[in-house]
Amino acid sequence: MTMINKMIYVHIPFCDSKCYYCNFCSANYPQEIRTKYFEKLLEEIKFNSNKNFEVSSIYIGGGTPSSVDEKYIQKILLAIKENYIIKSDAEISIECNPCSITEQKLFAYKSCGVNRISFGVQTLNNKQLKQIGRRHNKKQAKNAIKLAKMCGFSNINADFLIGIPNQSYFSLKSNLSQIIKLGVTHISAYMLINESGTKLTKLIEDKKVKVPTEDKCVYMYNKMVGYLKKKNYHRYEISNFSLQGFECKHNQGYWQMTEYYGFGLAAHSFVCGARYSNTSVMDEYLNFDFNYQKENLSNEEIIEELIMLGLRTQNGVNKHTLKNYGYNYDDKKEIIDNLRDNHFITEDEDYIRVCEDKFGVTNQIILKLL
Ligand SMILES: C[S@@+](CC[C@H](N)C(=O)[O-])C[C@H]1O[C@@H](n2cnc3c(N)ncnc32)[C@H](O)[C@@H]1O
Ligand code: SF4
Incomplete structure (x- = not known):
């Protein structure tokens, strides 16, 4: 990857x-x-x-x-x-x-x-x-x-x-x-x-x-x-x-939650674990003094995004990254085992992935894992 x-x-x-x-x-x-x-x-x-x-x-x-x-x-x-x-x-x-x-x-x-x-x-x-x-x-x-x-x-x-x-x-x-x-x-x-x-x-x-x-x-x-x-x-x-x-x-x-700057009207940035959002009103942007509103993301919010973004991709979501942010596998073990045994997801040491033929129900799978 x-x-x-x-x-x-x-x-x-x-x-x-x-x-x-x-x-x-x-x-x-x-x-x-x-x-x-x-x-x-x-x-x-x-x-x-x-x-x-x-x-x-x-x-x-x-x-x-x-x-x-x-x-x-x-x-x-x-x-x-x-x-x-x-x-x-x-x-x-x-x-x-x-x-x-x-x-x-x-x-x-x-x-x-x-x-x-x-x-x-x-x-x-x-x-x-x-x-x-x-x-x-x-x-x-x-x-x-x-x-x-x-x-x-x-x-x-x-x-x-x-x-x-x-x-x-x-x-x-x-x-x-x-x-x-x-x-x-x-x-x-x-x-x-x-x-x-x-x-x-x-x-x-x-x-x-x-x-x-x-x-x-x-x-x-x-x-x-x-x-x-x-x-x-x-x-x-x-x-x-x-x-x-x-x-x-x-x-x-x-999808990997990489840091990015977003410049311009209605653009968002994600830098050092915080989200910054620009106005979507043209007049406001033209008079913007770059005094950005900062929204710090909690670990729970980052976990949510990692799962939502990662599971939409063929690479899947990285289990170690989730663990680093405090994702509780023990709580979800039964659900994960069930999804895997019913061929909705595959799992290896590093990643959880949605099976290719189940991409159509990714949103339902995400909801179960959150
Ligand atoms: C910014 S536009 C691409 C560049 C250029 N503006 C154009 O349309 O030729 C990005 C893409 O978003 C998709 N898109 C826009 N509105 C959409 C909608 N309501 N539902 C699904 N896709 C949409 C279109 O496929 C579009 O090409
Ligand atoms: S209106 Fe939307 S889809 Fe059409 S050209 Fe502009 S950005 Fe692209």
């Missing part, structure tokens, strides 16, 4: 328009706000300057980082390099929307060290893309991946959604097959969550749009897992699949 040192997350809260299903912290702010935001963001990166912080992963996410001028991304990465220690083999990812990526942007990202591109593909079906309010079409998604490869990126992720209106397993499989042929190394497949307050949720409530039933989504997901396995994309976390060696370090770091 790769042990991830420390990480940095940078949030870019800008999108050219809002997809119907999304309630991430992002909006189409005017240029004036964008300019101020980047000034503040650079200030925040410098304010926390820490030359003892050795970083093995940087993730520029959003929102849509590819929707802003590439000079901002270059400035951010330069500021990070000047204020933290970046390991020579660090993974540096950026999230892109297929319709806002250009050759110029990709070369600019490459020149400042970005080595992993993540595209929000969601589906390759034009009708489905329209129904969820995406700006791009199938052709743009495929061209974006081809362009990234042409610009020399060999580590490329495509995000997919399961549960889109009109989605069938037939269309999903055909989409995956086309994406795999383009040479992506990683696929994130998320069950579409109908978040309250989104346009899609309103359309569903008003019976203007119908999404596949939960049973159908589970069916599609399970079939997809089998298909991706056949194509050598192993499932290393509930929603993440990759070719061997292309697991996302940043994701893995979160």
